[in-house]
Amino acid sequence: MPITPWKSLWEARFPSLREEMDKLFEDFFGKAGFPTREEGWVPAVDIHETKKDIIVTMDIPSIDPKEVTVSIIEDRLTIKGEKKRDLELKEEDCYRSERVCGSFQRVIQLPAEVVADKAKATYKDGVLKIVMPKSHKTLPKEIKIDVQ
Numbered sequence: 001m002p003i004t005p006w007k008s009l010w011e012a013r014f015p016s017l018r019e020e021m022d023k024l025f026e027d028f029f030g031k032a033g034f035p036t037r038e039e040g041w042v043p044a045v046d047i048h049e050t051k052k053d054i055i056v057t058m059d060i061p062s063i064d065p066k067e068v069t070v071s072i073i074e075d076r077l078t079i080k081g082e083k084k085r086d087l088e089l090k091e092e093d094c095y096r097s098e099r100v101c102g103s104f105q106r107v108i109q110l111p112a113e114v115v116a117d118k119a120k121a122t123y124k125d126g127v128l129k130i131v132m133p134k135s136h137k138t139l140p141k142e143i144k145i146d147v148q
Helices: 009-013 014-027
Strands: 045-049 051-061 070-073 076-083 102-109 122-125 127-133
Touching: 045 102, 051 076, 070 127, 076 127
Parallel strands: none
Antiparallel strands: 045 051, 051 127, 070 076, 076 102, 122 127
């Protein structure tokens, strides 16, 4: 008599719903673990704002800044690029390969409206820094009230 693997009631009755929920969480949060070469990679970003600017900082070491494109469309900042492998490695030559390479794309929802024409990007020591001035529409306005 063959052994049948045990399945919970959830898995036995709702396999497609379970798969759909797993896919939904994977799409939202990403896959667990390290990305593979086929998936590309996702550089880390910091986003903060001052009274006048929104500043995005991204770690992209060992990348030629000419290989990076930055665009602002409405309230979204898109950063695309590619990190190329330094050496040609063959599987039989490689003992260990942990450095991630490949193309990446980050689309960032900006917390306020910005003036795209005045945005500036700099790249130094592997860090991309984008400074975008906030639109005058979104800048806080202080109104003095005369108390009598």
